[in-house]
Amino acid sequence: MSRRESAIELPEGDDCAFCDYLSGRRPYTVLWREDQVAVLVTREQRGIGHLLVLPNRHVPSLLHLFDGEAEAMMVALRDAAITIDSAYKRPGVAVWQNNGVAAHQAIPHLHFHVAGTLPGGGTDFGDVPELSVDATDVIGHRLASFVPQRPHSGRRVNSELTNQTLPE
Numbered sequence: 455m456s457r458r459e460s461a462i463e464l465p466e467g468d469d470c471a472f473c474d475y476l477s478g479r480r481p482y483t484v485l486w487r488e489d490q491v492a493v494l495v496t497r498e499q500r501g502i503g504h505l506l507v508l509p510n511r512h513v514p515s516l517l518h519l520f521d522g523e524a525e526a527m528m529v530a531l532r533d534a535a536i537t538i539d540s541a542y543k544r545p546g547v548a549v550w551q552n553n554g555v556a557a558h559q560a561i562p563h564l565h566f567h568v569a570g571t572l573p574g575g576g577t578d579f580g581d582v583p584e585l586s587v588d589a590t591d592v593i594g595h596r597l598a599s600f601v602p603q604r605p606h607s608g609r610r611v612n613s614e615l616t617n618q619t620l621p622e
């Protein structure tokens with residue numbers, strides 16, 4: 455497939471952190487996987503229960519997404535919001551997504567952010583601490599039992615999160 459013409463300036467870099475997380479080359483908390491989509495617990499928690507929804511395929515930006523992937527992504531986004539709502543019962547759930555360096559895209563693999571709002575309202579776009587994978591596993595454990603079932607998408611919640619006895 456030829457590269458789509460676009461004015462968007464993507465972040466540079468040969469290796470993709472998200473592809474490394476999805477393949478298991480680098481550790482990260484995967485909340486659930488589907489045939490086309492995965493949902494991760496980000497180490498930079500900018501809200502409560504902050505998740506990343508991304509296509510399994512290395513899709514550089516929203517402009518590069520196939521129709522079938524777009525459908526699967528929107529269903530997963532909805533269910534990520536439902537999962538956060540069920541687990542944390544926040545008064546708001548924010549969803550955001552950036553394309554191009556000028557829009558603050560840092561990794562050239564499409565990802566949507568989904569996060570429950572903070573006690574003061576909104577989400578934190580300043581400096582936030584980078585949590586350990588152990589800490590994001592705890593968040594994933596809290597969320598895992600609330601993930602809606604969707605077997606037709608191939609959805610599989612990470613059994614390491616549901617089986618482990620992690621602190622709440």
Ligand SMILES: [Zn+2]
Nearest residue numbers: 470473512563
């Ligand atoms: Zn990638």
